[in-house]
Amino acid sequence: MMLLKLAIQKSGRLHDDSVKLLKECGIEISNNVKNQLKATASNFPLEVFFLRDDDIPQYVEDGVADIGFVGENVIYESKKNVTVTELLGFGKCRLSIAVGKNEPYPNVQCLESKKIATSYPVLLQKFLDENKVNAEIHEISGSVEIAPGIGLADAICDLVSSGSTLFMNGLQETEVILKSESALIKTPTLSGEKQRILDKLLFRIQTVKKAKN
Ligand code: PRT
Ligand code: ZN
Numbered sequence: 001m002m003l004l005k006l007a008i009q010k011s012g013r014l015h016d017d018s019v020k021l022l023k024e025c026g027i028e029i030s031n032n033v034k035n036q037l038k039a040t041a042s043n044f045p046l047e048v049f050f051l052r053d054d055d056i057p058q059y060v061e062d063g064v065a066d067i068g069f070v071g072e073n074v075i076y077e078s079k080k081n082v083t084v085t086e087l088l089g090f091g092k093c094r095l096s097i098a099v100g101k102n103e104p105y106p107n108v109q110c111l112e113s114k115k116i117a118t119s120y121p122v123l124l125q126k127f128l129d130e131n132k133v134n135a136e137i138h139e140i141s142g143s144v145e146i147a148p149g150i151g152l153a154d155a156i157c158d159l160v161s162s163g164s165t166l167f168m169n170g171l172q173e174t175e176v177i178l179k180s181e182s183a184l185i186k187t188p189t190l191s192g193e194k195q196r197i198l199d200k201l202l203f204r205i206q207t208v209k210k211a212k213n
Helices: 015-024 053-062 072-078 121-130 164-168 192-212
Strands: 004-009 038-040 046-051 067-071 083-087 093-100 115-118 136-139 155-160 171-180 182-186
Touching (some): 004 192, 046 053, 053 072, 053 182, 072 121, 072 182, 083 192, 093 121, 121 136, 164 171
Parallel strands (some): 115 136, 115 155
Antiparallel strands (some): 067 182
16 A cells, blocks of 8 residues: 655644644544654555654655655755645745844844854845845754844844744844745655656645635
């Protein structure tokens, strides 16, 4: 029996919505998925792998997983050769630039020669290049929002959803460089048989999405 291999986040902001979407598609996977590395659906030809979200594009590019559910921010930052096949409607956020709330920000040119802290150096560099701005990118892996307050950077580029983290750190959002939500990505080469399983899954996902609109 051929199984389509799906990678989803093991734990974190996308995990519950990923499992919920499968459930809404009528796909049953065992209850206690949190402590497992993989699970097989009982009523659909699907095997689910639980991974760090950052690792999902690589696994899908390599074909270790056929498809994955992961944020567009992670997909485009990774530069992996995968196809975004369907947007999933959860995990919505934006990748934005923010500066101190009292800093003047007339336009993007005011970032010239500034230090910007981010976990998204690829997407930030692309944005700066498109706007012909030279700035110094400081790559840090977490707690980006505190960087201006401790004198590590003049600005940040980080994910925002409600905006309360920026507010609590005395920052103002000045540019949105990417709007992101979770997406289904697909490996570059999929056998005909697996593509047919994927088509069935996509049909169900589209039906679930339509019912929500
Ligand atoms: O362990 P693993 O590597 O799998 O998870 P992770 O810790 O890297 O990621 P996780 O679970 O935090 O986020 C997974 C994905 O959720 C992200 O890649 C985004 O696609 C999506 N997402 C949606 C968000 C947010 N909203 C979000 N608000 N990811 C992070 N945040 C953070 C943001 O970085 C900031 O620190 O929340 C804070 C801001 O939130 P607000 O509401 O205060 O603006
Ligand atoms: Zn991650």
